[in-house]
Amino acid sequence: MKLLTCPMNGPRNIDEFQSFGPVRARPDPNATADPEWSRHLFRAENRQGVVVEWWRHVPSNYFFLAERDLVSNEIIRTFDASEPRGRA
């Protein structure tokens, strides 16, 4: 079982967490044309490399961010959403 270090609860088996996927830019819905809006809905951050993504620690319902490498699965950093996001 992979370990994920929750900023609040410490290192835990990753099955205590729920992935909410990479952080997404949120375009202004009222200033976005239909095709771009569709792209926003369906596009996916899937590049080989490091992504910043949302995770939920399910037992404590704490949401935080993690930098993770989609190829090696290495978790580079986890941090509270109030902290600067760096790569995001």
Place this chain on the structure above:
Amino acid sequence: MAAGTATRIYPFMPGGAADGIKLVSGAVVLSDLTASPRFGLKGCGSAAWLAAQGIPLPAVNRIGKHHGMQVLRLGNEDILLLAEGVGETLAEVKTAWHAATAPKGYSSWREEGWAWLRLSGPRLAEAMNGLCALDLRPEKFGPDDIAQTRVGHIEAVTFRSPAGFDILFDITASAYFARSVAAVATHIDQHNA
């Protein structure tokens, strides 16, 4: 909200949802504390109000003690008070909170939402290793530590008590949880037979 004349019924009591499900005893012992006094606040203003009552608040995921109560800090704004026995101070805090004006946080209703069971017995460590993936060796998990984790495959809060581990979890899963502990106890008996 005070309950006038109505009787409270918890899962393992006669007429409760888990009525008829036995709590194991033997090498592994499970006992029910669900009816013991509890009071929790959660949400904006909770920590400040409790602190203003003179209750020292520990760090998140740590336990403090105050006048016969255990103070569990489950989050910045999520604090649970536990008492075994009469719980006079706890009752006073509860009364004061109901009487107070906002901001005072919001009730977390843990005394209704969570069952409170205690795992103990000669095979306690083995049983807990079967139920929980966390490293709970004494040098890693002290008497003031709280783990918000999974016990018996469901979300739970656990911490040490002098007798064993206390476990708080979704009250609607009480029957399931008691059966899961019983199954682990059976496996322990068989493995060591």
Place this chain on the structure above:
Amino acid sequence: MPLRLLKYGLSRDYPVSGDIPATPALKPAYDVVIIGGGGHGLSCAHHLAKYHGIKSVAVLEKGYLAGGNTARNTTTIRSNYITPEGIAFYKEGVELFERLSQELDFNVMFSQRGQLTLAHTEATMRSFHMRAEMGKHMGTRTEVVDQKGVEELCPLINMDYGGALEILGGLWHADGGTARHDAVAWGYAAQASRRGVEIHQRTEVQGFEVVGDRVQAVKTNRGRVACGQVLIATGGMNYDVALMAGVELPIRCYPLQAMVTQPLKPWLHTLVSSVSLHTYLVQSSRGEVVIGGGSDPYQLYSTRSTLDMKVHLAEGAVHLFPFLQGVRLLRQWAGITDMTPDYSPIMGASPLANLWLDCGWGTWGFKATPVAGKRMAQTIADGRVPDILKPFALERFETFRLLNEMGATAASH
């Protein structure tokens, strides 16, 4: 004894068929460059060469032939989907499998023993009825069976569990089956190369030369190749390869894991899967029981296996067949799946005029190997998308014409 075996027995030396020629030198240009030497790419090459007379075709494979998801999938072939568009397409796929061994003169061991999917909830039963009604309407053999029907089709399933995991009924798909995955790819490779298609193993695409709305050439680790038409059919790498051409696909990659037991004498004669348990089982002609299930819960480009998925699949298998407790597991593995938002593939045109897509095959690609190859070959040869593929266009995500097959994909790929 079949005559072929006599040939072997009576020849002094082993008669070599030469299925896969050694990788030749790369030519400067091909009419068609197919990126991805898996089942889909090879199938397309075969159809181009045999049915469209297009023989200047290079199949570029980064690793070894059919070593990606073709080698890793659990070979389910079926057409019991939900959408009429999906059923029409996969139905043609099943029909092509029915005559594939003859087509390829290579025994792909298509074993049409039927697929039984189990329902543990009323909601699942409702979706089974939907699939059955649509399936029957579209001319496939798909029907809902009750508890008794489940017992008749697979008497060894444990029906005694009560509670949330009680089996309420099933979806019986008599058209379902399996085939030997490698054989499909090798058979296509052998046929295609016999007709002049070049298969280049260990040839990695590293970029595209795009001029205007056309791909001029493909850049590889072995040099530049000019191309008339290009097809992307790279399975788990589709997102990345398309991105090199500036095309962003709505795809997320997740590992999909599977495992296999030691060989056993045959006891399981149909494919069995359970929606609630996220587990499916099938016994191969080698006697091994192949067990698979749901995808990993977060995005990843890795073929590592996990203990936890293995445990989950073992729980499901033992739940359905308790006597499997004593059966031993031999091997587990994983593939990288390219999942689309609606669990249907993306086939057809791309924003570039001569770049074609055969992507988004997620966990459901093997069964479409013959039909996707056939229809993509037709597309490339004609320069336009045939009607059967039109619903699968990339544009559907702009026009909201989704082909939602999630409910027909979750438990059985």
Place this chain on the structure above:
Amino acid sequence: MNRLPAPFGSRIDRSRPIRFSFEGKPFEGYAGDSMASALAASGQWVLSRSFKYHRPRGILSMTGADANALVQLPSDPNVAAERTPISEGLRVSAQNVNGSLEHDRDAVMDRFGRFLPVGFYYRTFMGPRRDSWLKFWEPIIRRKAGLGLVDTKAPHRHFDKTHLHCDVLVVGAGPAGLSAAIAAAEAGADVVLCDENPEIGGALTYGRYDPAILSGLSSKLEALPNLKVLTGTVCNGWYEDNWLPLIQGDRLHRTRAREVILATGAIEQPAVFRNNDLPGIMLGGAAQRLIRHYGVRPGQSAVVLAANDDGYRTALDLLDAGLSVVELVDPRPAGVAGSLEAELRGKGVAIRNGATVEAAEGTAGNRHLARVRVGGSWTACDLLAVSIGSAPAWQLPCQAGGKVGYDAGMQTMTITLPQGSVHLAGAVAGADDLEDAIASGRRAAANALSRLGHAVAVESPVTPKTIRPRYVQPIVADPKGRDFVDFDEDLQVKDLQNATKEGYREIELVKRFTTVGMGPSQGRHSALATARIVAEATGRTVGEIGITTARPPVGPETLGVLAGHHEVLERRTALHARHVALNAAMKPVGAWWRPYYYGDASSAGEAVREEILAVREGVGLLDVSTLGKLEIRGPDAGEFLDRLYTMAHANQPVGRVRYCLMLNEMGSVVDDGVAYRMAQDQFYVTATTGAVARVYADMLFWNAEWRLKVDVLNLTGAFSGLNVTGPKARQVLGALESDIDFSRDAFPYLSGRDGMVAGVPVRVMRIGFTGELSYELHCPSSLAPSLWDAVMAAGRPHGLRPYGLEASRILRLEKGHILIGQDTDAITTPDELGFGWAVSKKKPFFVGKRSIEMRARLGQTRKLVGLNFPAGTRNIPGESCLVLRGGAPVGQTTSVGYSPSLGRHIALAYVHVDDQAEGSRVTVKCRNGELIEAPVVAHAFFDPTNARQEI
């Protein structure tokens, strides 16, 4: 008959004889014997028939790694006879035989081998008909496939799973592992040492070593309380972040180690020559194990094929065990074996250098080795011990990221691991000399300890003492074949060569085409030889060829030990016992148990009708506690709901209840419920039973992004809900002691009140799923039974009946209320449901708003409508039947039921958007294929003006 006197036989207890049977014949062994050793002691050397050619096979390694020694137990297929202990009365039989092990009718396959070359099945069995494979050939192949027989009546066994944590896990308790574990524990680390064997010591227990070495290590071990030893425990895989399954009999320890030391040793490799699979040909280590562990003499007259010191030691052991060693054959030139060579010569053993075993021949039916050919001449013998080298046990290291290499000069397979928390020690790291192994264990421990923060002296790297090639594996391909490379799969040298000729030149393709390495041993005894053969056949180096990916598990593991035991999750409402006492038919809905109806199954239909009638004409009581219940609290609570739901909530007055409809970002309907504003900063919101977990998580997720000042609390278990519904509902509530005024004016439809009812604090909402006058009473769960009792008592004079889910579903269908997930799918929009009224046009934003606007522009294709089936309609479609238009499917029925209130069947269905008008007729295809026409009606079949719920 082959039993040696003590001290040989460290594992057996001669005072405890044990009787068992093999192939129906009685045998006797001792406690501690494995099946294979007990059988060998009685002269039974043949254990199985091979996969393809049905050749007799026996002991190869005594490690239980390959198919040769797999046997069948009554309820357990593919059991490793070499490792599994015998027990009293055990019935063992051979696998993969047609007839019996002794007389296997399929042994004829051995003569037809030339007709069945590698991959033959791809080239035939296709005709004559298109389905000939399925109908004719596959059944034949399937009957021949597989090894063991699964017992479908196998009794249930108990397995359990647990967790183990340690600072250092050492895998393998041979000399390197022991030394590593001791060094780590002496420094104070919490250490677990596991070994698959029943005792510690590894090669020290069966090799020719001074017993004092092991006893010295053992006594150190015993003095360390922080060192936990798990013998009989297999470490069967390495997974991310040092997560390792240790399998100890019926128990799986999922182990998390901060540091891992792999001292997994090396795998002795067989030699390849004609008939190298005959029983009586075994690895040197197998002969030594038989002698020292079990006191079994492995033969009478032995030839030893030795290319290393271990082979010479084996020969000496054979002499000690009373065998005559006819000859030792060493492929290497003379003089490299040093003092062992002299010792052996001193005992009269002939040594032939620069030669190898070229072929073997068996007794009748190849049941045992009869003679071997060396240098063209035949030597009679009944044992050939093969010690020609080994491969490091690469499985665990490779799973942990190790890379396999090949040192051509040393003819050695090597493993390199990246720097990290996994360390190698002993033979797996190339240190196979005893002193080297012990030193490398200490060094691995030092590396692990320093990573754990212990101050330790750095140990210098171990340089192997010997630099001569130690892995000399003769491959003598024979034109007539039967020179087996892979015993599991009956693959010979030419099979691999032919695969390369067909173009399968990459090692993974060779594996897939020939199945080499895919059998039970997973390439343990074949990977190195395969790499060498493929390298030679394709003109590449062994390093370029490599070996196939080492996937877990390391060795076979039962599904039972992985699955363990798992209780099925079950949730009960606080009223569970009340329902049971009322004889409710309890059924699962997800994890919840809910009453379907009250009464006996025999009168279920009647009960449901009566329950519906009670609600329509009197009053009913439904336990709605499984509903999701969420409390949204904080200054931004209204704003928060405004963003999440389609209706306006920021301006919702305190004391009012509003319907709420949730969309996802795509604009699809994902949930609905009601929101009761209890205070300016507090809402009580319901969600559907099945969706609340996701809704709650999504709320938290959105607020992680929005960071509004709200707290979301999931009260689903903490609160219970009782729906009191029916024309007499007000009378029932009025009869209860309460501070709430339930009158029509004081408590209008779609409002909410807090107060006390029968001494229970309640939140009451006037909403209606049934279409009748309804009060939904929510209270703390511990008080729900009291409230239930009070309502039941107050309702008795009014004929109140508790009703179940069946009645509830019909009641809601009569009103045309949708069920999310049943009447909606993944792409349903509010417009398709006719829910435009529930979507605020004024709010600047809510989740899904932008998408439904866009989707409206793209055009609506379907609409959910009511369908009416007049009484007497012959064929009523079921749920999920297709709605056709011009023969093409345009929608489906989503809910169908018989309405006792209306006396006819009604349905909700998606129809083409152009058919949505009331009175349109649509075609529905029934499950039996019949097409029927039905008129479109409005959703609310019953009481279309909704007068009843507002009385």
